[in-house]
Amino acid sequence: MLRWLFLRPGSRRAIPDALWEETLSISPSFDHLDREARARLKTLSEAFLREKRFYGAHGLELTDAMVVRIAALAALLILELGLVAYRGWVGIVLYPEAFMIPRREMDAAGAVHEYAEIASGEAWEDGPVLLSWPDVEAACAGYSVVLHEFAHKLDLLNGAADGMPRLHSGISAAKWLRALEEAYADFCGRVAAMETSTTCVVLPLDDYAAEDYSEFFAVASETFFTDPRALESAYPDFYRLLAQYYRQDPLGCAAGAPPVSR
Numbered sequence: 001m002l003r004w005l006f007l008r009p010g011s012r013r014a015i016p017d018a019l020w021e022e023t024l025s026i027s028p029s030f031d032h033l034d035r036e037a038r039a040r041l042k043t044l045s046e047a048f049l050r051e052k053r054f055y056g057a058h059g060l061e062l063t064d065a066m067v068v069r070i071a072a073l074a075a076l077l078i079l080e081l082g083l084v085a086y087r088g089w090v091g092i093v094l095y096p097e098a099f100m101i102p103r104r105e106m107d108a109a110g111a112v113h114e115y116a117e118i119a120s121g122e123a124w125e126d127g128p129v130l131l132s133w134p135d136v137e138a139a140c141a142g143y144s145v146v147l148h149e150f151a152h153k154l155d156l157l158n159g160a161a162d163g164m165p166r167l168h169s170g171i172s173a174a175k176w177l178r179a180l181e182e183a184y185a186d187f188c189g190r191v192a193a194m195e196t197s198t199t200c201v202v203l204p205l206d207d208y209a210a211e212d213y214s215e216f217f218a219v220a221s222e223t224f225f226t227d228p229r230a231l232e233s234a235y236p237d238f239y240r241l242l243a244q245y246y247r248q249d250p251l252g253c254a255a256g257a258p259p260v261s262r
C-alpha cells in the first residue's frame with residue numbers, strides 16, 4: 001500500500017501513473033478532458049497534495065488512493081482557475097462515515113436552539129473541508145460530495161456564500177445573478193410541485209439545491225461535472241455561465257464558453 005507517499009509533510013513525490021489512471025477511470029467527470037488537459041490535471045493535483053494536508057478522523061486510515069481521488073476532483077474544478085482559487089486554508093478531514101455537526105441557532109423570539117446535524121461534507125470559511133469517505137465513494141451522476149464542497153470553497157473565496165464566486169472579467173455579474181435567480185426560482189417551483197404531486201416528478205438537480213443560492217451553485221457545479229446534460233437541458237443559461245466560469249465544457253458545446261486559457 002502506498003499510503004505514505006503523499007502523507008508526509010513536504011512530500012514532492014509524483015502520483016504514480018498506474019494510480020493516476022485508476023483514479024481517472026473511477027469517475028466519468030474526467031471524460032471531457034483530452035490528453036493534454038489530463039496531464040495538466042495531474043500536475044495540478046500534485047501541487048494540491050503538496051499544499052494541502054489530509055487528516056483521518058475517528059481512526060480512519062488514509063491511503064494514497066483516497067487522497068489522490070479527492071485531489072483529482074478538487075483540481076478538476078480549478079483546472080483553468082489555478083491553485084490560487086483554494087488559497088487561505090490547508091486542511092481536509094476525512095471521516096469514516098457521515099458525521100455530526102453541532103449547530104446553534106437563535107429564533108425570531110430570541111430563544112437559542114442547539115442541535116446536531118448529520119452531514120456528508122462541509123466547507124468552512126477560511127477553514128478545512130470535511131468529507132465522509134463513504135459519501136466520496138458514493139459519487140454518481142448528479143452527486144459528488146467532493147465537487148460540492150470544493151465548489152463552496154470557490155463561492156467563499158470572495159466572502160459570502162451566496163452562489164456568486166469571484167467572476168472573471170467578461171462574465172457579467174448582473175447576467176450571472178439573473179440566471180441564478182431564474183434557475184433557482186424555477187427549481188424551487190419544481191420541488192414544490194414534486195412535494196404535492198401524486199405522479200413521479202424527476203428533478204434536474206438534487207433537491208438540496210433548493211436550500212439557498214449557495215447550495216444551488218454547489219449542486220449545479222457537481223451536476224455540471226457529473227451529469228452535464230441534465231443541467232444544460234433544464235438551465236442552459238446557467239450552464240453556459242458555469243462553462244465560462246470554470247473555463248471548461250463537459251458537453252463540448254456551450255456557446256459562449258471562451259477558449260481554454262491557463
Ligand SMILES: [Zn+2]
Binds near residue numbers: 148215
Ligand atoms: Zn452545500
